[in-house]
Amino acid sequence: MEEKESKQTLYLVMGGRVTDPRSVTFNDPESIHVAGVYSTYEDAESAWRGNAQRTVDDAEMKYVIVHLHKLLDPEA
Template sequence: MPSPESAPQPKQLLHLVMGGRVKDPRSLEFQDPHSVHVVGVYPSYGEAEDAWRTQAQRTVDDAEMKYVIVHLHKLLDPEAEGK
């Protein structure tokens, strides 16, 4: 029986959670890119979604505040998407 250390690890898929005040609630153009709040980088979509949900719920009454999840793994290795 293989040990837990030798078990194959799932591929790391980095995700960035960030947000800030947008010019128009229907867009992703930030009013001041220098003040974008970087929540963090997460190793899975599930963890990123939890962080995004926490931030989005804190600002739910402010239509100009928007938080997003950026799929860093797609930017770092765009050719891996089709594999």
């Protein structure tokens, strides 16, 4: 009997200076700060929140959570 492998979830938290606070177009993609890759959304959200709060006074700084598992397996 084959055991079905569960899908791995991965979340990337990254941020940097954006051209417009309403967008996610980064001014200098090479200088994006990668906070880390997390296996749970809760951990990713905690990292995102910490970095976003640290830069709250700078409207041009933005942190985001990227669902890497959706990019790696778009059919899932």
